[in-house]
Amino acid sequence: MKKFWKIGLSAFLAIGVLAACGQGDKDAKPSTDKPQTEQETSQVDEATFPMTLTDALGKDITLEAPPEKIVSLIPSNTEILFGLGLNDEIVGVTDNDDYPPEAADKEKVGGMEYDIEKVIALQPDIVFSHESSMSLSEAAIAQLESAGVKVFVVNNAQDFNETYTTIEQLGRATGKLPEAEKIIADMKTKVEEIQAKVKDTEPKKVLVEASDEPDIYVAGNGTFMNAMLEMIHAENVAADGNDWYKIDAEQIIAKNPDVIIVTYHYVPDILTKIPQRAGFDTVNAVKNNAIVQVNESTTSRQGPRLADGLEELAKAIHPEVFE
Template structure:
């Protein structure tokens, strides 16, 4: 599970989508044959239906589920966005948005309470591909008990996030609501891109955990895609995926902006400039160290477009005056 996504789950976990050259490419590319096939499946919103999850498992639903358990915050945000407050009966310990999610029965964090999930008698459980390294055993136990578990794909870009939202909308009988969410997200992306036309590209370093092990987003991450979409140069894109980086390497890369994508360290914006050698970094000299909401910029759900806007404002505040 990637460092970027893990920090979205909780601050105590180890910190952890495909790069596009611009927003138009990231959101309006002509879909591949596989994507076209998935879209055609999404458009078939009638019950009974058979849906195929991220691990290739077919699940048949006779009717829209009346009781749902979500095993990751991104799924929870999508389900609430679809208007399924009454249907959601269980979420994880890490679910903190929307506020209604905090009032639902908790089924564990990384270690799920299998007995409790079964006792909730869900019609379907929505798991996530990013957590398969630790949830595979739990999923097998649930399925052995007759519980239907749908593993949601780990979206790597906005197009895949849109597909996920529509897929969950279809599986829950809320396809029209899902399409509205996607349309609103696309409108927000376009609005931000318009404001960024003509900006002078900046060199950006993003960190997702504090010392002693600083992690950053490399090539092939959703964060790298978003940085490219706002015409920023990700100084850490010379390495794939999320990876640990030494302070000396950050200093050598000399970013114009440092983006902090976590909130578990108090006063982190004042701590970073105090790191040895950082007084020479342009971002420190210009006081261009900014913090973004870690969940809004990482969870593959409806708020991701707002997170994209927050990132753009953090890097190019002058474009939003």
């Protein structure tokens, strides 16, 4: 009988609202006055094997050679690995991995549950997990490690610079540093272009929703989304709370955002439903028809498409400078 490591439905939904949005249980980090593109990132240099890397949990992982078989346990890792040109090396991904299209051709090792025996049968040289899901994947990782499988837990990035470091780290671990450097350079260029376009705009009050009534969750201080809003001249009206937290409709009315960003797609016609909430006719975002649905993958996954997500947010908040 196959051994499955199961994730309950409620816990899985919590991942969708919280961990997949690029936040975890970390303490909120202080903001900086420096633009993200000006902060220092780790120097990319030549990788030599064998090498020892330290993962997000402080574990030292030694690789004798670039891995020839890789399993990814979260979509953001998968996007980075494909971006590095590791199509042939990737042998397993999760049911939730929908980008790039080539991910559909890979063996699936689970979504709401991991098929541990399948992962082991794939004989990966390394499995890339993620810090944001550790509360749910700890038992699975323990099973894999007890079977002799190397598991590297990727850091849950809180801003673009930490994302760049993650990309560099995966590039280093897989012998793809030049490719990682190219991805990072392209992302930085795009971020600089976006920030240049919005630098003279008036800041707008923004609320970012990750779920609908009755359990409305919004992006607070310490989230990746909050950091992105700060980069594009947007005032997060929910920044008085930490992480992704639950809020009621009356509080949203009181905060009176100029723009409401919707990051979810599970509610049909949500853009017409939100204005119909009781009392929302007084909210500026409703009066100005400024409720915008964005791609939850590009605006939350800590990978190469994150710069595209930043641009999508900027267009939603400052459409006038992108016309």
